[in-house]
Amino acid sequence: MAIRRSPLRRSVLRRSAALVAATTAALVLTACGGGADSASPSRSAHSDHGATSDAATPSTGRTGHNAQDVTFAQQMIPHHRQAVAMADLAPTRARSQQVKDLAAQIRKAQDPEIATMTGWLKAWGARVPEADASGTAGMPGMDHSGHPGSDHSAASMPAMPAMPGMMSDADMSGLEKMSGDVFDRAFLRMMIGHHEGALDMARTEQAKGAYGPATALAESIAASQSAEIAGMRKMLGER
Known part of the structure; x- marks a missing residue:
């Protein structure tokens, strides 16, 4: 049913x-x-990671460089070379131990920096400035009219520095002929001007450079040479 x-x-x-x-x-x-x-999420995370990696790889701040970085290295190398050439005079010409110690400090700091910047230029395929004994050769715009074999009718016109603070050939020759207290005072005054030129160049690199190590070096140069300028002015004030 x-x-x-x-x-x-x-x-x-x-x-x-x-x-x-x-x-x-x-x-x-x-x-x-x-x-x-x-x-x-796995794909998203992978995609995000890939995007982050891709963004980090060509980071201009660390691995890329621009024209300002090249200019900074090409100008600071001969600038440093001349400072080292000046420092090389101190052991046999300076009277003050403070001046001798400062010269040794300058050489110790700037020789490795020259090597570092030279390595950058080679890696970038850019020209590495050459140098003569005075540290002035190979610099754009440098007047070498005072060199042997040149037109000595221009001797009354001193060589003009190509960069801020650079000494002319006549300045370097004059410093080589000095000794004792006279050398000490001239060395300090010239090196102050030289350092002030380096500060200008370093600040330009900090403002316009793209390569992280170069802007970091510029910051280091600005800090160390500012301190040395203060020390040199103090030495001059004690005389």
Whole structure:
């Protein structure tokens, strides 16, 4: 004998079946969607990591350089060379031990910096300035009219420095002929002017350079040579 269900009971059963079906479908979709979502963050993280790496690799601040960086190195190398050439005179000409110690300090600091900047220029495929004994050769715009074999009719016109603070050939020759207290005073005055020129160049590099190590070196030069200028002025004031 067939059991007859009431319309109300049939309605409840239909709703229950629909609910079970909907719940099952939702679980299936969630499982499928979970796989996609679990892969998606992985891809997103990978993509973000790749973008970060790509952005860091060509970072101009550390690995790239610009024209200012090249100019800074090409000018600071001969500038440093001349400071070292001046410092080389002190051991045999200076009377003051303070001046001799300062000269040794300048050489100790600037020789490695010359080597560092030379390495940059070679790596960049840029010209490395040459130098003669006075440290003035190979500098753009330098007047070498006072050199042997040149037109001595221009002797009354001193060689003009190509960069801030550079000494002329006549300045260097004059310093070589001095000794004792006279040398000490001339050395300090000339080196103050030389350092002040380096400060100008270093500040320009800090403002316009792109290569991180070069701007860091410029900052170091500005700090150390500012301190040396203060020390040299103090020495001159004590005389």
